[in-house]
Amino acid sequence: MFDYLKRTCRKHFGKDREFYAVVHNLLGITPDNIDLYKLALIHRSASVMLPDGNPANNERLEFLGDAVLETIVSDFLFIEYPEQTEGFLTQMRSRIVSRASLDDISSRMGIDKYIVANFNGTYSHKHLNGNAFEALVGAVYLDKGYDFANRFVINGVLRRYVDLSDITTTEVDFKSRLIEWCQKSKRSIHFNTASDEESTMRNPRFLSKIIIDGIELGHGTGSSKKEAEQKAAWAVTQIVGNDDIGDFFMDTIDMSFERYTSGDGKVN
Template sequence: MIRNIAQKIKLFSSPRKEFYLFLRALFNSTPNNLKLYETALTHRSASKTDSQGNWVNNERLEYLGDAILGAVIAEFLYNRFPNMDEGFLTQMRSKLVNRSFLTELTFQIGLNYYIQSNTNNTKENSHIYGDALEAIIGALYLDKGYQVTRQFIIRKLLLQQVNLDEIQHTNTNYKSQLIEWSQKNKNDVDFETVEKTTSDSRQPLFQSTITVNSQLVGKGQGASKKEAQQNASKEALAKLDQLDV
């Protein structure tokens, strides 16, 4: 007990106090392992080394959080829409775990302020923020267990931050929209996606360009070919005044 009191005194006399209080308010639960959450918000471009010389960043926690988030959202949608088929549920889940959507959530809850990164990526073209949200979910799961994590995702994110009716009627598959538009209007659409070299060699970056009838209409970047093509398609649709939002 004396040791716990000493740890709390040390915590509240350190610069980590603000971060601790932020997490407590965010989760509606007292965090136990603050270092775990700090790791969750450390992008690989800002990786640190532990006492054994191993690189420490949020990639493993992101992997874990992605699985937890997907499971909770799947259960939530299953219960929320009891009369809808598998196709609808899959599409809704895809919209809710979309990187752009997770990035918006990250900013809405203020988590972006605490992310450690040495990249120059912006909110519009970066996956860092969405990855950090998944990583913090992974950290919460390890620190507090499944039920606390489930409550956070449902109560704090899905019920407070998400308009399900709006999401339901929004088509975020921009590439699909663009292809449908091209077929309807008999236009030739070509995608060219290449991997770019970055200052952080461990971080892949893809760049996609789209031409319609040999004219450039969209560019986009992403951590995967799919993400880059989606971002390029969104820009193309906006230029063609066909963005379905």
Template sequence: MKNIRNILNSRFKRNGNFFMELSKTLGFKPKRIKFYKTAFTHRSMNLKDSKGNAINYERLEFLGDAMLSAVIASHLYLEVPSGDEGYLTKMRSKIVSREHLNELGKDLNLIDLVESKIPPGQFGDNIHGNIFEALIGAIFLDKGYKFCEKFIYKRVIIPYVDIETLEGKVISYKSLLIEWCQKEKKTFGYNVYEDTGNDDVRHFSVKLSIDEKIVAKARATSKKKAEEKASKRAFFAFQSKMSKMI
């Protein structure tokens, strides 16, 4: 009996702490805590429900992504009546970019609430944005569309969405460079190779060539980051020509 009481007390303390910390982060008290527990459960926990379905944040991430896109699309449609479909799509992409969502997740310190068997230091940056999207999905299921919309306005649109600033924001320098090269009929290539430096973490180096001439070099902890870094350097080298593509 004593062991059962200890288990129940431990579970109550854990859930109680989670509820208090979550309420502090959100600015309101959740009704159905189970949605939020799922939103902060990493797949490494290997949890399943009574029907054998996985319990983790990934399905809520999908739902939250759709909610964010819908609310942001509605805002842009009303805010920029002169914007055509291409403009609105590009602007929405800038707001809900992985980089931006990661920043939002970091600002709210959501990683501190994640339940996982993986040490926090071993997560990639995208965990922050993934959890933020899952949180949006949980809020929608718990509170409904209108409440979820208000939360997105309060946490995303009002503090971060400035149309004029976003118009000059680049989501991916690599995508921008490729688009420019294709439009200008220029050949380009990324020569990526593993860097055998003295770093504790493996690095990759890249040489970016345009029309068979090396225009930028970069080094990072992944091929993707190295390519993006080199593309950014190339962008500033050709900024006067490429800025029209933003």
């Protein structure tokens, strides 16, 4: 299988020595298993069909890289901000690994120039660059191990392409953005916020549920109503991939209606 994949990949990338230079220029590392990095740059629209009929592309590496990246960023923020709350760390991580952020990082690194894709109207190219970046993180992890991947992400990516001071000083009002989107889309939105069952006088806790067009799409908890509602709004934005509120959000709501109603607005 790997010999077949190697031969097919060479059709895209030429001689291995040339691609070694590409990886070194992009990531600053010398691969041990060059085929992982080739695979990381193959979008599913240009999938390599293996002899067993299964397609080979970067989706599995993207899945792995997403998890590795989130772990490394979480660890980094935990150490970088020892006095900050869980809510602060969660929002910081969300902004760093958001689709828009990863797309930008990938473009600035020059990864977009080497992605192999074949768009014919069937596949979406949205977040193509960020997905390839995650796949490359997955490749680094498999090729070099977690410690190496950790150093690569922190020193080669976060410290070079992420402005932490800008992220910390830019507050995102998820609730206002969500309300604005619903108004533009002519959809009703309601925040159902009340004291949580675990709330006490000394440790108040609030639970906020977001209802859009009669369907609960997310919830959040916090020590104040404002914090709970912001977390709930943030949770809803994650449905569409890290606060990218758009057409997919509408599709999600529509699918929720199909799941919970008979199509006439009445709950099953």
